[in-house]
Amino acid sequence: DIQMTQSPSSLSAFVGDRVTMTCRARQSISTYLNWYQQKPGKAPKLLISGASSLESGVPSRFSGSGSGTDFTLTISSLQPEDFATYYCQQSYSGYTFGQGTKLEIK
Amino acid sequence: EVQLVESGGGLARPGGSLRLSCATSGFSFSIYWMHWVRQAPGKGLVWVSRIISDGTSTSYADSVKGRFTISRDNAKNTLYLQMNSLTVEDTAIYYCARTWEPRDAFDFWGQGTLVTVSS
Numbered sequence: 317d318i319q320m321t322q323s324p325s326s327l328s329a330f331v332g333d334r335v336t337m338t339c340r341a342r343q344s345i346s347t348y349l350n351w352y353q354q355k356p357g358k359a360p361k362l363l364i365s366g367a368s369s370l371e372s373g374v375p376s377r378f379s380g381s382g383s384g385t386d387f388t389l390t391i392s393s394l395q396p397e398d399f400a401t402y403y404c405q406q407s408y409s410g411y412t413f414g415q416g417t418k419l420e421i422k
Numbered sequence: 423e424v425q426l427v428e429s430g431g432g433l434a435r436p437g438g439s440l441r442l443s444c445a446t447s448g449f450s451f452s453i454y455w456m457h458w459v460r461q462a463p464g465k466g467l468v469w470v471s472r473i474i475s476d477g478t479s480t481s482y483a484d485s486v487k488g489r490f491t492i493s494r495d496n497a498k499n500t501l502y503l504q505m506n507s508l509t510v511e512d513t514a515i516y517y518c519a520r521t522w523e524p525r526d527a528f529d530f531w532g533q534g535t536l537v538t539v540s541s
Binding site for chain 1: 457459466467468469472481517521524525526527528529530531532533534
């Protein structure tokens with residue numbers, strides 16, 4: 317299994333802030349990296365696939381980058397509805413999720 | 423509208439069994455790979471199992487191999503997960519999700535069904 321490590325585990329920020337979170341794979345996964353948003357009591361929602369492709373309907377303030385082993389998810393200007401937990405997931409070999417980054421309101 | 427609706431969760435005793443179902447609509451079920459992903463209370467997401475579009479190949483996480491069986495009925499647009507020899511560590515919300523191709527993302531998820539294993 318390919319281990320995925322997200323950092324930080326939690327993050328506090330203000331509405332309007334720019335935030336970046338990272339995901340690192342133990343081995344190269346090319347761009348087979350996906351990002352999900354999960355709110356309490358809800359199913360995960362796909363935000364970005366293929367490291368940088370924004371899913372239809374996802375606001376343009378979300379962006380993803382990276383390839384190989386290091387990836388980032390950036391939210392350019394935090395909105396109240398963005399406070400949630402974010403998971404990265406590799407689909408290069410099998411399917412493995414990171415442990416999540418919980419984004420909280422400061 | 424794409425919909426995935428899980429059912430069959432509930433309370434089971436250690437060593438017991440449950441069968442989960444995922445009824446789908448709004449898309450061509452028979453051409454998608456389908457998966458089960460679980461989330462223990464307060465924990466992260468863990469992939470459990472997948473079945474290819476025609477049902478001829480399956481794969482499992484090591485933690486459930488030999489105990490869980492994934493299957494599908496393309497005529498009924500429904501995915502299943504037979505869970506045997508349950509342990510307390512299987513307590514989780516179980517989500518079904520789809521992928522278009524093997525290396526695709528999980529683009530649609532069900533709302534989840536809670537499985538609680540307790541004596």
